[in-house]
């Protein structure tokens with residue numbers, strides 16, 4: 001299934017300038033302004049009355065931000081989208097638009113650790129309950145749904161990369177009148193279009209593949225005009241996690257190459273994952289592309305996955321020997337990165353638990369960047385050799 005938009009054969013990702021662009025510039029301007037002025041009193045009052053939709057103040061509407069939102073909505077096959085200052089801002093503003101004190105969320109286990117912490121701290125204090133389920137077990141999800149307000153999905157999940165039948169889970173939620181959201185940062189709209197699978201709201205950390213150059217922290221949510229309108233009416237202006245015009249401009253720049261970057265991440269990461277799987281030092285590789293077939297709705301795989309070393313591999317030596325793979329959080333940029341599992345498990349942030357995230361101390365998460373498969377494999381092979389015995 002897809003939304004009918006082919007990112008590889010549609011010029012709109014490239015041709016984003018409109019006829020009104022200053023000096024006929026090929027790249028749109030950054031409308032770096034906090035406010036917009038009115039020609040006269042009538043112009044101002046018409047805008048305040050909502051008779052005229054135009055930018056008034058950048059926390060509400062900004063043309064550069066709007067251009068990014070329209071591009072992303074098109075990629076996701078959604079009617080509308082809103083950009084945010086971070087992925088976490090998109091997540092908190094979206095969820096708080098639909099749940100309140102006394103409500104319950106059903107969430108898949110092993111979700112992004114900071115989303116888990118948001119649910120376990122603020123939401124807990126607000127008396128918002130979260131039931132964690134194994135998203136692969138549709139009966140467990142069905143049992144948890146009655147009476148819930150929101151189904152919160154992430155597929156593949158963070159770190160262990162569990163995949164779910166998104167269409168089946170979204171249909172289950174719909175039958176219980178429950179709104180479905182998904183964090184689609186991993187697959188990006190190039191490899192997974194959840195709206196076409198029946199999901200209501202699609203979230204992204206745009207800091208990852210959408211930006212793609214590790215130079216922006218941003219988020220976005222896409223969905224129907226009605227649901228996005230609810231987020232735009234309250235959470236967006238009053239929680240105030242707005243996307244900045246400059247960050248939106250960087251995202252527009254990033255989206256132009258998203259399809260070809262995703263193909264390159266996919267190819268390199270799959271090759272590296274297969275070689276790791278065949279390596280005697282490796283116990284398991286958690287990569288959704290290694291199964292006989294991809295999860296339903298997933299049409300490709302990205303550059304992020306994890307694997308577990310067998311006993312006897314010194315993960316500190318392995319990490320320190322790597323030259324191309326740098327130690328660092330986040331992912332989705334041009335560069336290759338690793339995060340050792342035991343580092344995450346020793347993080348002080350609360351709540352924290354290996355069970356919640358599915359991380360084991362012998363695991364390592366890799367982001368395979370764009371440096372080239374053979375160079376990256378040589379780097380890994382040499383580091384494993386240095387860490388053995």
Ligand SMILES: *Cc1c(COP(=O)(O)O)cnc(C)c1O
Pocket residue numbers: 086087088089112114158183185186204205206207208217218219330
């Ligand atoms: C990074 C990340 C987030 C949070 O996004 P920020 O832009 O860092 O706030 C959310 N979900 C997933 C899956 C992520 O990897």
